[in-house]
Amino acid sequence: xxxxxxxxxxxxxxxxxxxxxxxxxxxxxxxxxxxxxxxxxxxxxxxxxxxxxxxxxxxxxxxxxxxxxxxxxxxxxxxxxxxxxxxxxxxxxxxxxxxxxxxxxxxxxxxxxxxxxxxxxxxxxxxxxxxxxxxxxxxxxxxxxxxxxxxxxxxxxxxxxxxxxxxxxxxxxxxxxxxxxxxxxxxxxxxxxxxxxxxxxxxxxxxxxxxxxxxxxxxxxxxxxxxxxxxxxxxxxxxxxxxxxxxxxxxxxxxxxxxxxxxxxxxxxxxxxxxxxxxxxxxxxxxxxxxxxxxxxxxxxxxxxxxxxxxxxxxxxxxxxxxxxxxxxxxxxxxxxxxxxxxxxxxxxxxxxxxxxxxxxxxxxxxxxxxxxxxxxxxxxxx
Amino acid sequence: xxxxxxxxxxxxxxxxxxxxxxxxxxxxxxxxxxxxxxxxxxxxxxxxxxxxxxxxxxxxxxxxxxxxxxxxxxxxxxxxxxxxxxxxxxxxxxxxxxxxxxxxxxxxxxxxxxxxxxxxxxxxxxxxxxxxxxxxxxxxxxxxxxxxxxxxxxxxxxxxxxxxxxxxxxx
Ligand SMILES: [Zn+2]
Numbered sequence: 238x239x240x241x242x243x244x245x246x247x248x249x250x251x252x253x254x255x256x257x258x259x260x261x262x263x264x265x266x267x268x269x270x271x272x273x274x275x276x277x278x279x280x281x282x283x284x285x286x287x288x289x290x291x292x293x294x295x296x297x298x299x300x301x302x303x304x305x306x307x308x309x310x311x312x313x314x315x316x317x318x319x320x321x322x323x324x325x326x327x328x329x330x331x332x333x334x335x336x337x338x339x340x341x342x343x344x345x346x347x348x349x350x351x352x353x354x355x356x357x358x359x360x361x362x363x364x365x366x367x368x369x370x371x372x373x374x375x376x377x378x379x380x381x382x383x384x385x386x387x388x389x390x391x392x393x394x395x396x397x398x399x400x401x402x403x404x405x406x407x408x409x410x411x412x413x414x415x416x417x418x419x420x421x422x423x424x425x426x427x428x429x430x431x432x433x434x435x436x437x438x439x440x441x442x443x444x445x446x447x448x449x450x451x452x453x454x455x456x457x458x459x460x461x462x463x464x465x466x467x468x469x470x471x472x473x474x475x476x477x478x479x480x481x482x483x484x485x486x487x488x489x490x491x492x493x494x495x496x497x498x499x500x501x502x503x504x505x506x507x508x509x510x511x512x513x514x515x516x517x518x519x520x521x522x523x524x525x526x527x528x529x530x531x532x533x534x535x536x537x538x539x540x541x542x543x544x545x546x547x548x549x550x551x552x553x554x555x556x557x558x559x560x561x562x563x564x565x566x567x568x569x570x571x572x573x574x575x576x577x578x579x580x581x582x583x584x585x586x587x588x589x590x591x592x593x594x595x596x597x598x599x600x601x602x603x604x605x606x607x608x609x610x611x612x613x614x615x616x617x618x619x620x
Numbered sequence: 621x622x623x624x625x626x627x628x629x630x631x632x633x634x635x636x637x638x639x640x641x642x643x644x645x646x647x648x649x650x651x652x653x654x655x656x657x658x659x660x661x662x663x664x665x666x667x668x669x670x671x672x673x674x675x676x677x678x679x680x681x682x683x684x685x686x687x688x689x690x691x692x693x694x695x696x697x698x699x700x701x702x703x704x705x706x707x708x709x710x711x712x713x714x715x716x717x718x719x720x721x722x723x724x725x726x727x728x729x730x731x732x733x734x735x736x737x738x739x740x741x742x743x744x745x746x747x748x749x750x751x752x753x754x755x756x757x758x759x760x761x762x763x764x765x766x767x768x769x770x771x772x773x774x775x776x777x778x779x780x781x782x783x784x785x786x787x788x789x790x791x
Contacts (some may be wrong), residue, residue, distance in 0.1 A: 260659025266692045279695050297654035307694035354653035362650050370648060507745075 243459025246276025246452030280310030283484035285339035285363030290346035316519030324574030346572035350444035363533025390487035399426035409561025423560035440522035445567030473498025492531035503617035516577035574604025687741035708767035753786035764788035
């Protein structure tokens with residue numbers, strides 16, 4: 238039987254550079270309340286599994302999972318934390334439902350980046366203590382290394398990376414959630430200060446605050462909950478070695494594998510023509526190109542040229558990050574994958590407002606967990 | 621060392637070995653810094669502490685008064701409804717006589733840690749704090765206590781604006 242799990246409710250709060258009026262927990266309560274209203278469920282009775290995707294160092298509190306129940310309606314209910322990107326939490330929810338443990342499962346992830354004074358310190362602390370931590374520079378040096386190798390191996394023109402930033406920041410202008418939407422020229426992006434050359438600052442997404450909550454349900458239960466279900470038809474996730482020196486820095490092998498699994502589950506044979514839209518990770522400009530190739534939405538080394546020719550524009554052959562992505566909307570730390578998913582769901586529901594892609598029925602979303610990880614997830618969606 | 625294995629090959633690394641750089645030692649200080657947004661409920665609670673008062677939030681559905689306040693009721697899963705001042709007296713729910721400090725040293729005089737259920741808040745709603753002005757052997761569950769506040773000019777909007785709780789002397 239084909240794999241089919243419903244996303245029956247979505248809710249979000251924040252999407253701003255700062256949310257000083259609300260605590261993390263109050264922000265989560267807002268997002269969760271909206272998701273439960275959207276799904277038409279009572280979290281105190283109808284949910285058999287709550288899943289949070291958080292990382293202690295971003296929260297500033299250890300064993301942070303213990304602080305999650307109240308604001309989600311999960312007190313004395315089954316709850317666990319997945320210390321990874323939100324899309325991996327969705328995969329966990331799918332497993333809980335597919336196994337019969339739960340009819341309805343909730344996934345939450347958030348960023349309260351404005352609470353973190355020195356995020357670079359936390360990112361750098363993720364590097365190998367024996368071999369890598371002696372490098373006393375901005376952790377984005379890893380992005381610079383990947384980008385250099387990607388450009389070389391793929392033969393991509395350096396300018397095409399800048400085009401990704403131009404496209405996504407322009408798309409974000411029409412997105413009510415977009416914080417970094419703007420009209421820029423390729424030249425301006427290239428001329429912006431170097432972060433870790435070749436990567437420039439305008440090719441590097443900036444963090445924002447936000448909480449996103451998804452309500453998932455079994456196919457049977459989903460039929461009883463509202464009329465705007467979006468179906469997860471396939472989902473995969475994968476992690477490459479933590480040894481940076483051993484990775485193929487030119488490609489996103491984690492995304493390639495995650496996609497292969499998700500495509501197999503969803504019986505996607507020709508990815509390039511299978512979707513009406515894609516929301517893929519664009520934490521850094523070149524990442525979108527790497528990921529498009531890993532997802533087989535562009536042939537190896539061809540993604541850049543396709544961005545340049547407009548194939549991935551909002552009115553192009555395959556709109557990619559029509560929402561504005563992380564470069565245009567802002568980066569949500571561990572909630573970034575749920576953000577990609579949220580934007581795709583709104584499209585498939587026909588609720589994307591000014592961003593709406595007419596007749597959108599099938600989508601692929603992909604996440605990456607950021608520096609210094611090589612972990613990513615892919616989900617195939619249909620309405 | 622297990623019972624079966626009585627000696628391991630080699631020798632233990634001594635502080636002198638480390639000083640002589642005979643072994644690799646990596647010392648890294650990580651200093652993550654946070655500036656948490658306290659949010660609506662905690663901000664109000666802290667501001668009231670500065671004024672020498674305790675405040676809670678009432679949920680009209682379950683009629684509980686939550687202290688410290690929260691903007692949502694975790695049982696009913698709905699926003700709470702109103703602010704309610706409560707007394708600074710209460711009852712010891714449970715206590716522990718802690719003899720060991722955070723640095724694992726024995727304390728000269730033990731710290732009396734207690735959960736104090738606050739009067740006028742709903743049963744089970746309380747503040748985790750310390751007891752003083754009482755012999756450890758005289759502390760009991762159910763004991764009535766009252767807050768001892770720092771002088772107004774020293775209060776800074778922190779839970780430590782209450783110095784400790786002491787046996788209640790009023791009626
Ligand atoms: Zn209540």
